[in-house]
Amino acid sequence: MLRYTEKIQETAKRLLQEKRVDAFIGYGKGSVPMMNQPLMVSDPDRVDRLYWDNFCGLNLCNYLTKRTDKVGIVANGCNSRNIVTHIIENQIKRDQLYIVGIPCEGMIDHRAVMRAVKQKEILDIQQNGKTFVVKGADFEETFEKEKFLQSNCAVCIHRNPVIYDELLGDLVEEQTGVSPYQDVEKVEAMDPEKKQGFFTRLISRCIRCYACRNACPLCYCPTCFVDESRPQWVGKSSDPTDTLTFHFLRAYHCAGRCTDCGACERVCPMGISMRQFTKKLNKDCQELFSWEAGLTLDQRPPLDVYRPDDYNDFIK
Amino acid sequence: MTERVYTKEEWIRGLEGLREDYTLFVPVKDGDFHAFMPMNGEKVPDFDFQNTRLSPKSVIYPRSERLFEYILGNADPEANILKESSKDFSPRAIVGIRPCDAQAFQIVRRNFDNPEYRDPWWVRHFESTTLVGLGCNEPCSTCFCTAVGGGPFHEDGLDALVFDLGERYLIKGLTDKGEAFLAKMNGGKPADEAVLKAAEDLTASASQKITSSPPTDPLKGKKINDLFNAPFWEEVAFGCLNCGTCTYLCPTCWCFDVQDEVLGKEGDRIRNWDSCMFPLFTLHGSGHNPRDKKVQRVRQRFMHKLKYYVDKYDNGVQCSGCGRCVRYCPVNIDIRDVCERMNNY
Amino acid sequence: MKGLLEHVGVEPGRLHFSWISSAEATKFVDVANTVAKEVKALGPARYFIKKRAEVA
Incomplete structure (x- = not known):
């Protein structure tokens, strides 16, 4: 590299x-x-x-x-x-x-x-192809990049x-031969109560700094829904329901657009795996529309277009 | 001044015994990092840490805090009146707070507790809190407390200071609050000369381990307009995402936003942390935004910390050198670098 | 939307989508009855419902 x-x-x-x-x-x-x-x-x-x-x-x-x-x-x-x-x-x-x-x-x-x-301070990293060497004040270790x-x-x-x-x-x-959605499948297999617990815990540390939103290249709206006050879609405090609403809607705005670049997770100061939200949408887009975002300039994204054969089983 | 020595086991037992008198906030390992949490049967303190990810400012100044509550309507004579929310101002202690974070409270205090303005919630929380510091034997490479008037064993702003001497802790009472804390704590024995000497040596060796020292003295002599119009801001701000990581992790950032939340006929007035990095921070009701551009917001953060504060209070910079923003800024905007640029401009 | 809501723990049966023309009065009645029945069976929603802010 x-x-x-x-x-x-x-x-x-x-x-x-x-x-x-x-x-x-x-x-x-x-x-x-x-x-x-x-x-x-x-x-x-x-x-x-x-x-x-x-x-x-x-x-x-x-x-x-x-x-x-x-x-x-x-x-x-x-x-x-x-x-x-x-x-x-x-x-x-x-x-x-x-x-x-x-x-x-x-x-x-x-x-x-x-x-x-073990969270000790790293002072230097040497990267040599397949391995890298991490140095601290009193340690030096070699790891495989893979x-x-x-x-x-x-x-x-x-x-x-x-x-x-x-x-x-x-x-x-x-x-x-990679299976990208193993973690999503694990959550899918849970009952609603378990899922609620999973996502409540997942975001419990969130401090609403919006680093995930701002690091995401998809988030370029002039005014984000969390910043609007007329109407105020979501509260601004650390209330867990408001925080979940933020994460849920942020993810949903990325539906059919997310390339799973991982910037959101990388920047989070609290180490939250918010890709658990977007990956589900990516999986759905893959399964329902055979769509992966950003592969071609010649096709409109699934949420942009209507096709008569679009998936519509959820409409009764 | 009381100076007592505890074995590490005695120390934990002593803290356990204090739980009746204080709500103790201690560093607890929470996944990948440490956080200050109330010590209860489940949360076990772990003093083997560099520093907590979030500063302990939230103990005194929560991320979101209910200030008032009210009911709406016409029939009830009590309606439409703001009533102060009841709060717990019983004694608390932050045990294991790093000297930089304690010094940060002194910096924040100049804003929340001065002859002009007194923030009733911040002041009462602060006054009810005892700060029992833990000196830094191994400061990080990103620490620069010594450059901003502090140090790994700096005592200002602390009520008591603990020295980790390997097998044992030496604890020094520094203020009346700290002495009261020590008086209630069981165990320990008086410190002898050898222990005091060891603590002195530790202080000296730790200070020498601080490798970053951006000078902050020249800032005072600079002209505000020169710095404000300096050409380097565009470059500094280019990568900035305008997230709140720096401001929310910072122990000295104090800005807040007040929001009303109404549910049916009941309402709360809540104060939340806010960040000068957000465009909304300065958006006027008219729609005009005096800090509409990213570069203006980034400049504001550094100018406030390193110039406006310096000029206003004549008491150093608004930074305690903890290095959190240096380590966790997602795009590596380094306050030490910005400080150098401001110095050299 | 439905997929993600149910993924984060909203019970299946709480969110319904239907396409009903203004001329389909009977379908409207049927759908309304089905929705009411299914939602009643689930009981009151407690999750993802904003109540009084949980703050300090």
């Missing part, structure tokens, strides 16, 4: 020098281990700040919304799918974009790493970008 850093810098420099783009959006190396910074460079002499490693889990499409200039952007599988979704939803035009595709082998879950070192992938990356079947102008490496082999 690290090998992409130089290539990204070279490409960005070229694009900016040739004035193919006005700005280039990528990641910069963070000031603490396992954290990277979204970065926009418009000066070809400053491209050395661009960086790529196994912790680029934040979705950069957030920074494309309603831009009017020409932008270069790095995109792995899920990011490229969100670019497609952005184009379909008229948030940016295809000809404004120069997409630098990156075949991805998954991002590392920083929480899993913290768990593995076992520490973000949970969405572990079941990802679209690692290669689906849309790009240029590719920075050979396409990687897509994973096969």
